[in-house]
Structure formats: structure tokens, C-alpha cells
Amino acid sequence: MGNKIIELKNISKDYDVRVLNKINLYVNENEFLTLLGPSGCGKTTTLRILGGFEYPTEGDLFFDGKNINNVPPYKRQINTVFQKYALFPHLNIYENIAFGLRIKKTGDGIIKEEVKRMLKLVNLEGFENREIDSLSGGQQQRIAIARALVNKPKVLLLDEPLGALDLKLRKEMQLELKHMQREVGITFVYVTHDQEEALTMSDTVVVMNNGEIQQIGTPVDIYNEPENAFVADFIGESNIIDGIMNEDYLVTFLGRTFKCVDYGFPRNENIHVVLRPEDIVMVPENEGYIKGTVTSTIFKGVHYEMIVNVGTFEILVQSTYQSSVDDRVGLKFTPDDIHIMSKETWSE
Amino acid sequence: MNKKQKFFAYPYVIWMFIFIVLPIVLVFLYSITTKEVNNIKTINFTLNNYKLFFDPLYIGVTIRSINLALVSTILCLVLGYPIAYIISKIHSKHRNTVLLLFILPMWMNMLLRTYAWMTILGNNGIINNFLNMLGLPSIRLLYNNSSIIIGMVYNFLPFMVLPIYTALSKMDQHLVEASHDLGADNRTTFLKVILPLSLPGVISGIIMVFMPAVSSFVIPRLLGGNRSLYIGTLIENLFLVTGDWNFGSAVAIMMMLIILVSMSILNRFDVDKEGSGSNLW
Ligand SMILES: Nc1ncnc2c1ncn2[C@@H]1O[C@H](COP(=O)(O)OP(=O)(O)OP(=O)(O)O)[C@@H](O)[C@H]1O
Ligand SMILES: [Mg+2]
Numbered sequence: 001m002g003n004k005i006i007e008l009k010n011i012s013k014d015y016d017v018r019v020l021n022k023i024n025l026y027v028n029e030n031e032f033l034t035l036l037g038p039s040g041c042g043k044t045t046t047l048r049i050l051g052g053f054e055y056p057t058e059g060d061l062f063f064d065g066k067n068i069n070n071v072p073p074y075k076r077q078i079n080t081v082f083q084k085y086a087l088f089p090h091l092n093i094y095e096n097i098a099f100g101l102r103i104k105k106t107g108d109g110i111i112k113e114e115v116k117r118m119l120k121l122v123n124l125e126g127f128e129n130r131e132i133d134s135l136s137g138g139q140q141q142r143i144a145i146a147r148a149l150v151n152k153p154k155v156l157l158l159d160e161p162l163g164a165l166d167l168k169l170r171k172e173m174q175l176e177l178k179h180m181q182r183e184v185g186i187t188f189v190y191v192t193h194d195q196e197e198a199l200t201m202s203d204t205v206v207v208m209n210n211g212e213i214q215q216i217g218t219p220v221d222i223y224n225e226p227e228n229a230f231v232a233d234f235i236g237e238s239n240i241i242d243g244i245m246n247e248d249y250l251v252t253f254l255g256r257t258f259k260c261v262d263y264g265f266p267r268n269e270n271i272h273v274v275l276r277p278e279d280i281v282m283v284p285e286n287e288g289y290i291k292g293t294v295t296s297t298i299f300k301g302v303h304y305e306m307i308v309n310v311g312t313f314e315i316l317v318q319s320t321y322q323s324s325v326d327d328r329v330g331l332k333f334t335p336d337d338i339h340i341m342s343k344e345t346w347s348e
Numbered sequence: 349m350n351k352k353q354k355f356f357a358y359p360y361v362i363w364m365f366i367f368i369v370l371p372i373v374l375v376f377l378y379s380i381t382t383k384e385v386n387n388i389k390t391i392n393f394t395l396n397n398y399k400l401f402f403d404p405l406y407i408g409v410t411i412r413s414i415n416l417a418l419v420s421t422i423l424c425l426v427l428g429y430p431i432a433y434i435i436s437k438i439h440s441k442h443r444n445t446v447l448l449l450f451i452l453p454m455w456m457n458m459l460l461r462t463y464a465w466m467t468i469l470g471n472n473g474i475i476n477n478f479l480n481m482l483g484l485p486s487i488r489l490l491y492n493n494s495s496i497i498i499g500m501v502y503n504f505l506p507f508m509v510l511p512i513y514t515a516l517s518k519m520d521q522h523l524v525e526a527s528h529d530l531g532a533d534n535r536t537t538f539l540k541v542i543l544p545l546s547l548p549g550v551i552s553g554i555i556m557v558f559m560p561a562v563s564s565f566v567i568p569r570l571l572g573g574n575r576s577l578y579i580g581t582l583i584e585n586l587f588l589v590t591g592d593w594n595f596g597s598a599v600a601i602m603m604m605l606i607i608l609v610s611m612s613i614l615n616r617f618d619v620d621k622e623g624s625g626s627n628l629w
Pocket of ligand 1: 037040045
């Protein structure tokens with residue numbers, strides 16, 4: 001880590017409408033950075049600007065400190081793994097991987113070695129002479145990665161590379177990708193709309209919505225300290241409750257006043273309170289801060305997911321203990337579990 | 349194919365038999381007999397018609413026709429590829445209009461289109477009139493090989509452009525981006541990605557142009573005058589003027605063979621492994 005390898009300064013992109021608005025972002029060397037956001041929020045567009053396939057309408061793009069706004073893709077030390085892989089159908093695996101090296105006029109002996117090394121890295125040894133369409137989706141995806149990595153780019157861009165795979169293969173490839181990134185020591189800029197994928201793989205997560213960055217942080221930060229309701233809502237399931245910040249460390253919601261750890265809001269400011277379902281503890285009715293009736297309960301494999309009606313609000317609770325529908329229960333949480341967000345940053 | 353679908357194919361099979369297989373069988377029968385074949389009792393088999401075909405005179409005709417067709421095909425390719433490429437690059441809003449403008453002349457009868465060239469190239473044609481107006485002497489444009497080639501290129505160019513255009517427009521644009529991404533500039537990308545991927549279209553185009561070009565008789569007849577024979581005009585002469593149906597049939601069969609052989613040679617170059625449909629055969 002350390003050096004900024006890529007920096008976006010006030011990058012905007014207009015098609016018929018504005019799809020990216022003043023993106024400011026930097027990527028450190030050897031970092032695994034993920035752009036996360038719902039469909040259409042501008043992730044691919046951002047990545048295509050980095051790759052050089054689109055030019056920003058406004059703003060500046062720096063690579064290693066140099067402005068590369070007008071540098072065509074073939075002169076950038078960046079390689080891309082495309083969403084649909086885009087492997088060349090008229091070439092076999094060997095020639096697909098060798099493509100970039102041949103352009104650089106690398107000698108045949110070195111090409112042979114490098115291709116072999118790459119196939120080993122992506123766990124497809126001996127596939128040199130296979131045709132592209134004889135490969136499964138997961139294998140094609142790994143060839144696409146090998147084809148990009150063989151050029152030893154400084155930065156690798158990956159656009160939802162696991163999107164087409166089934167769940168099990170996706171989990172395996174997530175681990176493999178992360179492993180490869182550590183092994184080869186390359187900066188990854190990764191695009192996904194799968195929050196779990198983003199949280200498990202990344203060093204840094206950039207949450208986007210409507211062409212704007214909502215929050216940049218480590219997965220833990222993003223998860224525990226969402227800066228606004230959009231992030232809280234998008235990352236995991238959350239209870240977002242209207243409340244009033246009475247004073248520093250004191251908040252009122254659902255008819256009661258609680259201690260909390262947040263401060264710095266104006267007195268009696270209207271705010272949002274975020275309560276994670278897994279942070280809430282279900283207790284007998286008389287022990288809870290808030291009382292309610294269970295209206296639904298679903299088994300989710302590791303835990304039960306229950307909805308508790310507390311009169312003005314329905315709270316989502318996750319617990320390893322099951323309560324039945326119509327049970328009266330109490331809910332408890334600690335001041336640490338209460339996350340306060342100001343209302344202006346609500347952006348949906 | 350299930351039974352029902354098979355059933356639906358019957359009319360086509362019958363149609364094919366009556367209009368394609370039967371005539372070929374008849375032509376073949378004529379080519380290996382002497383005189384009429386309508387009386388089975390007097391039928392007389394012979395290979396003389398084929399022997400005659402290998403007479404230097406007719407071999408010369410064949411070579412001349414193939415040469416002419418080759419030159420026309422190459423010219424169509426050289427002109428057609430850039431045209432197809434440009435059309436495929438036009439913004440999708442206007443692309444169909446341009447394509448339509450390009451195909452429009454094909455809706456007109458080929459005879460008319462060729463006549464049009466006679467009035468352009470003729471001694472009193474548009475070009476010579478224009479030259480005379482400028483005080484220049486007339487030049488002889490009609491009734492030579494170039495006028496035949498002009499006519500062929502004009503008539504058959506769309507058959508080259510369309511399959512190439514189809515292949516190009518079907519190509520995944522991400523492949524071009526992937527090539528740029530891997531360091532290839534525009535020229536290298538064209539040579540290493542775009543051209544090989546459009547090859548099936550090119551091959552279809554070559555076949556579609558070469559076939560009618562080698563057998564055409566309208567164009568050599570109208571634009572070439574009667575100065576030299578080509579396979580097409582030879583067959584026409586044998587059937588309509590000399591009335592030698594047997595030898596005419598033999599020449600026709602030989603021409604079919606030539607086309608078949610050249611087609612199968614070309615198909616060998618077909619690198620398109622998924623049979624992506626731009627291959628018309
Ligand atoms: N070439 C284009 N012309 C016009 N609008 C475009 C173009 N490319 C993208 N857009 C628009 O820009 C917005 C952002 O698109 P983008 O592809 O970046 O979204 P995304 O975050 O990658 O979404 P997804 O998760 O669905 O891939 C969308 O509203 C899209 O319709
Ligand atoms: Mg996308």
C-alpha cells in the first residue's frame with residue numbers, strides 16, 4: 001500500500017443525462033478496491049473511464065501522478081476482465097492468453113513459459129489447445145483473468161467477473177481471486193452489486209448510487225458505520241427508524257430515549273437510527289426496552305429472521321432462537337448498536 | 349426433428365425435387381447422350397460431349413470466364429469490405445437507411461441495370477458526351493473486358509457487401525475493446541481480431557459473387573458484345589442458336605463442377621467454428 005496509483009478528480013460523465021457526478025476517488029497500489037452499488041448506478045461507466053473506453057465529460061484522471069484523460073486504452077498499463085469475458089472465439093486458449101505478449105513482440109520461448117505459468121495460476125494446466133467454447137463459464141472467466149494478468153498490468157479492472165456463475169462456484173472464485181491478487185501483488189479495481197462479495201474480498205469499498213459516491217471505507221467501516229441511510233439499507237438488512245437527537249449521546253426513537261455513542265448533531269435534530277437485525281437481542285417481554293408482537297418468523301439456515309411489530313414500526317430481528325408468531329417479546333440492544341445518521345444525506 | 353416438423357418439410361422436399369433435382373438429372377442425361385432423350389428406345393450414351401469440352405478452344409473459354417470472374421470478385425472484395433465496414437460503423441439510427449439505399453438497385457431487374465451501363469459507357473453515352481463537350485475525343489469504353497468487369501462489379505457488389513456487413517455487425521464490440529485493452533492499436537486490432545472474425549462473411553461474399561460472375565451471360569452479352577465467348581454466353585449460344593443441347597448440357601455440368609470445387613476449397617478457409625449464420629452455405 002501507500003502510493004496512489006489511480007486518482008479520479010471531479011470526474012463526471014454525461015450521456016443524455018448525467019450518469020456520473022463529480023467522482024473523487026483514489027486507489028492505492030496493491031489495494032483491492034470494490035465499486036459497489038445497485039444496477040445502473042454508474043459502476044461500469046467508472047470502470048470504462050479507467051480503462052479508456054469512455055472519456056469523462058469533466059474532471060481529470062491520473063495514473064501514477066500523470067494525467068491520462070486522453071491516453072487511448074492500448075497505451076494504458078491497465079488491463080480489464082470484461083463482464084462477458086470477451087475471449088477471442090477465433091483463437092484457442094494459448095493464443096488468447098498470448099495475445100498481449102504477441103503485440104509486445106515477446107519471443108516465442110518466453111510466451112510459452114508465461115502462458116504456462118498463467119494457466120497454472122488459474123488452475124487450468126494443460127488447457128493450451130482447447131477452444132474457447134469448449135470451456136465452462138468459470139473456466140472462461142479464469143482464462144479472461146489469465147489473459148489480462150499475463151501482461152503484468154499495474155492495475156486490473158474486473159467488471160462483475162463472477163456475475164454469470166452459480167453460487168458455489170462464485171464463492172470458490174472469490175477466494176481464488178483474492179488469493180491471486182495477493183500472490184501477484186496487483187491493484188484490483190473490482191465492480192459488483194453483490195454486497196457480500198464486496199465485503200469479503202475488498203480492502204476498500206466504494207458505495208455508489210445514482211452516479212455519486214455515497215461512502216468510501218473498509219468493509220468493517222461500511223458495515224458498522226454507514227454514513228447515510230442508503231448505505232445502511234444497501235449493505236445488509238437494516239432497521240432504519242426515524243428519531244430525534246436530543247443532545248450529544250442521547251437519542252429518542254420508538255417512544256423512548258436511549259443512550260448512544262454519537263455526538264455532534266444540533267439539538268433536537270431529526271435523524272435516522274440504524275439498528276442491525278443481528279445486533280438486537282430478543283428477551284422476555286418485561287426485560288426488553290421495546291415490546292412487540294412477532295408477526296412472522298423464517299428459518300434462514302444459521303438463524304431465524306423474525307419481524308416484530310412494536311406498534312408504529314416493524315423491526316427485523318435475527319436470532320438463533322426461534323419465537324412463534326403472536327408471541328409477545330422484548331427487544332434489547334446496547335448504546336454501541338445504535339447508529340445515528342443525519343437525514344439530509346438520505347439519497348434515494 | 350419430430351414427426352410433425354418432418355411433415356411440414358414435405359412440400360419443400362417435393363419442391364426441391366421438381367425444380368432442382370429433376371432439372372439437374374435431365375441436364376446430366378442430355379450431357380451423356382447424343383441427340384434427343386425423349387425416346388428411350390433410341391437413346392444413345394456417349395462421352396463425346398465432355399471430350400469436346402476439353403478442346404483447347406473451350407478450355408480457353410473456361411479460363412477466360414474464370415479469370416474475368418476472379419477479377420470481378422477481387423474488385424468486389426476490395427471495394428465491398430471497406431463499404432461494409434463503414435456501414436457497420438454508421439450510427440444505428442441511420443444505418444438501415446444507408447443499407448436500404450445500397451440494396452435498392454438490386455430490386456431493379458439486372459437486365460435494366462446492365463442496359464443502364466450501356467448508355468453510360470456507349471460511344472454516344474454519357475461519359476463520351478461529356479468528353480466531347482470538353483472538346484476531347486471519344487474513347488472506346490464498351491465491348492471490352494473492362495466494361496464487362498464494371499458491369500459485374502456493379503451488379504454483384506451488394507452480394508459481397510451484405511454478408512461482410514452481417515458478419516461485422518454481429519461481432520461482439522467487446523472483442524474490439526478487449527484487443528485495445530491488451531495493447532493492440534487500431535491497425536493491429538483490425539488485422540488480428542476484426543478481419544479474422546469477419547472471414548466467414550468474406551467467404552460467403554466471394555462465393556455469392558464468384559458464382560453468378562462465372563456463369564453470367566447477360567453482362568458479357570450486353571457489355572462485351574459478341575467479340576469473345578464466355579461460359580455463360582457459350583451455353584446460351586449452344587442452346588438457343590446452335591441448338592446443340594447435348595454439348596450445352598455438358599458445358600453446364602462442367603461449370604457446376606467448377607463452382608462446386610471452388611466452393612469447397614473456399615469452405616476450407618472458413619474458420620468460423622460456431623457456424624454463425626453469416627455463412628450462407
Ligand atoms: N453508452 C451509453 N449511452 C447512454 N447511456 C448509458 C450508456 N452507458 C451507460 N448508460 C447509462 O448510464 C447509467 C450507468 O450505467 P452503468 O453501466 O455504469 O451502470 P452499472 O452500475 O454498471 O449497472 P449494472 O450493475 O446494471 O451493470 C445507466 O443509467 C445507463 O443506462
Ligand atoms: Mg455494469
